[in-house]
Every structure is written in structure tokens, then in C-alpha cells.
Amino acid sequence: MSEAAHGHDEMDECVAALTQVHAFLHGEMPDADADAIRHHLHACERCMENFEIEATINEMIKRAHRAVHPPETLVSRVMSLRIKRT
Template sequence: MSCGNPHDKDCVEVLDRVFDFIDNELKNADKDEIQHHLDECLPCLQKYDLERTVKALVARSCSEHAPETLREKVLMRIRTVQVEIHETRTE
């Protein structure tokens, strides 16, 4: 993706690092470069906003806990599959 405008940092490079930027996993100099690019590039800013929104929605959705009965069923199924795999390997 490219907006067609010249930037100090290429759009593709910015978008490749957007998750690191969102997660605050960049050095200050890198964060400043990405922020500067986003300040001047609307297409990248829109992509950043979309990714940040999706990440926030997923995080909010993942905070719920499954019912204990479901957890027990899943663990039982995992154990069953493990036994089946073990039996297949020993035959």
C-alpha cells in the first residue's frame, strides 16, 4: 500500500510495524518516525485506526471466561485425543 506521496518512511514499512506501534513495542525514535508518518498520511492513519479498533474489540471480547462445564468437556476431549494418538503410535 502506498498513498503516492513521498515520506521519510515508506507506507509499507510503516504498516509492517503498525502492530508494534499499537503495542508500544518500539524504541522512541522508531515510534516518533511512525507517528510522524501517520500524522501526514491519511491512508496509513486509517489503516492504523482500523487495526487499533479491531485489536481493542478482540481484547474486550477475550476477557470473558468460558463456563466451567465447557472447560471440562474440552479437557476431556483433549485427553481422549491424546490417548488415541498414543495408542496409534504404539501399535
């Protein structure tokens, strides 16, 4: 659907959907609201394109900030060390 084909009410739906896209991506909204966003995204190509961009950026951020957990053996060794003050 082209931007010119969007009516006033439809544009309001687009704005509402896109302002909630982060909460939707993170599963931070009630199921009924998420269903409404999902329905709008499937019906609106322009919003789906925006959503896909946001989802890609979100995934890149997640990959870049993965928590690194040290091996359990290292944790045990560090915890067993005692610092002596002189």
C-alpha cells in the first residue's frame, strides 16, 4: 500500500503501531495489544518494512552485547584466592 493510499485513520494506526514496536519486539505488552500490532503489521507493508528494520537492529544489538560467562573452573579459582594485605 502506498503512502498516498493510507487514509487518516490508517495513518493513526501506523503511528500507534510504530510507537509500540520496541515493546512488541521485547514481548513487553499484553497479548491483546500484541495481536493488534501483529494484525496491523501483516496488513500494512510500510509498517512491516519498518518493523523488519527495527527487528534487525534489535538482533544486531543483542548479538553485540551477549553476556559472557567465565568458565566455572575460573570462577572457582578466583573465589578461592585470598587477598592478603600487608
